[in-house]
Amino acid sequence: MPELLEHAGPAGAFRTWVTDHLAPYMMTKRGLARALAEATAQRGTLPASAVQSIREAMEALLTAGVEAGLVRPGVDVETVMRSLLGLLHLDPEDDWRCQTADLVDLVWRGLRAD
16 A cells, blocks of 8 residues: 555545455455355455455555545545445446446545545
């Protein structure tokens, strides 16, 4: 994350991380979450270590955004993570990059400081 922030800045790093890292990861978990939900009649969950890694990356992105004046202070990392759960509905056989860009744009507008 530090290298991504250094090279792309907070806004670019947020977009790149969600599109190139989080979205592909969530698509791989899509079937797993559905299978877990069906098997247990409860919502599927990601491994705790994966959730912690995602949380740490999101915290770094939000902190950098606040420090750069791009993200409003006080945005809750859990709220942002919940807003990105729509990535679980991406279909790798469809235009997932465009769908991810639309979701990122929507979430970023909600985070903006201006």
